[in-house]
Amino acid sequence: MLEVCLLGCGGMAPLPDRHLSSLLIRENGKMILVDCGEGTQVSIKKAGWGFKSIDAICLTHYHADHVAGLPGFLLTLGNSGRTEPLTIFGPPPLAYVLSALTVIAPELPYEIHISELSSEKESSIEHGAFLIGSLPMVHAIPCLAYRFEIKRSGKFQKERAEEQKIPKEFWSILQKGNEIEYDGRMISPNMVMGPPRKGLKITYCTDSRPTEELIQFSVESDLLVCEGMYGENEMREKAIARQHMIFSEAAEIAARGNSQELWLTHFSPSLKDPETLLCNAQSIFLRTVIGKDLMKDRLSFDD
């Protein structure tokens, strides 16, 4: 199961009832924070999932509305008792930006592992149970979309294990993907496991113009969280000029990539009531939802 909480759905500047864009993803107690705009630590408190189990942060890019909350977050994480290392992913120049921002958050009680991802080409990295993919976007500065996948192994096939006379005591070891040497022969998981089953996939994309690569990158996401800076179709020229998207463009990515659900986020402060413009997205992709602060969902495996 994957749990997700939209911590904030605002772009550019926060509003009294709209925190800046940030997302929290939880799997089996471990959490990844995606972006950390000003106020993110307040949203995390409100979400009620705690701080201590956040062991990675994925930063899309280094505009203040996506990263200004980082120094305060890092301090609060330290005050929550964390001593284990924290990994921060982001495009270049990640190390430079972190050294600048931590000028006001010195002496943290844990190490930060910096993992700079390519801003030139798609990449993929394992982090705990997650497979984290990143894709360069089209924005004023290097910016990445992220994809979070939980892989799911095949079903354990009891009959095959019995046929091959594999003792029961080894079954759970094989189920966990480990090999065993028994009675002079090697027993590998593929001897008792069915083909891999469909896992879970969340794609997060802000800030960017839409691209063909993003459709491929997000294909068959269980949840696509995508920016919709402006709602009206008439705002497309402005969106192009500012390298953002309108609702209908985000919906087209979801539709063409065959996502299960689309959450719109990163609304312009000028967009007071995005709900009134939902039709502009739903006419293209019906399962579109207007993001709201602290909106949560649980994504479960198919069976």
Place this chain on the structure above:
Amino acid sequence: MLEVCLLGCGGMAPLPDRHLSSLLIRENGKMILVDCGEGTQVSIKKAGWGFKSIDAICLTHYHADHVAGLPGFLLTLGNSGRTEPLTIFGPPPLAYVLSALTVIAPELPYEIHISELSSEKESSIEHGAFLIGSLPMVHAIPCLAYRFEIKRSGKFQKERAEEQKIPKEFWSILQKGNEIEYDGRMISPNMVMGPPRKGLKITYCTDSRPTEELIQFSVESDLLVCEGMYGENEMREKAIARQHMIFSEAAEIAARGNSQELWLTHFSPSLKDPETLLCNAQSIFLRTVIGKDLMKDRLSFDD
């Protein structure tokens, strides 16, 4: 008249209903922001005084809870249409901290004038109608208390103007402090103005241990805004270790300095309901008020 709005009364980390310590002071439409913790721009929006007329920021020190909101604030100030220069006051290393924080807020549409104040000795500088005083505090890093004074000239003495046969058309010019040459003689304001009258004074102090110098610095303030990180008298040892104050220590500064009123602020996140400990301050200084987000007051000249 001086107007004041406590934008946030939290220390260390924000709570869902408690923004980080920050203060807004307004005189005749011009505003000074004191400190700019994460979330300050949201508080400013809630305060309803606008952004554009803030033309100076006074930073006490460079811990995240006092300055992490700066990059977002600077961007929002730019988006509010500001093109006039902004002055930022603070202790060393102000230029270094600003260059670090503006990594995530590049290309502002206005200039920033950096005015680094001494962290070794008391200083004083004029800024518009304000006389801004600063005093080094006792904290882990260089930290300043600030004093904001509005001077008030003497009363215009009509009888003296008439006696000296000064035409009425010059009266308002003299009242504004300007000299005039008329009928071959120099007429100066002191020929028609009474002695200077009592002005208005606000002193702001956080984060620090109490000092004798602070009592002198804040003497006869109309309003003293002072940190009270902890409420219980039993927390004094912890306050000493962390270089903060307890309520009773702040109250003693107000009492010995003969301030008119004390607002306590910068509460520890562990201090859930500071109101219940107000008695610890009021037993020393009766006119103590527990700070609350968006608490406002107007200070008026004596008559």
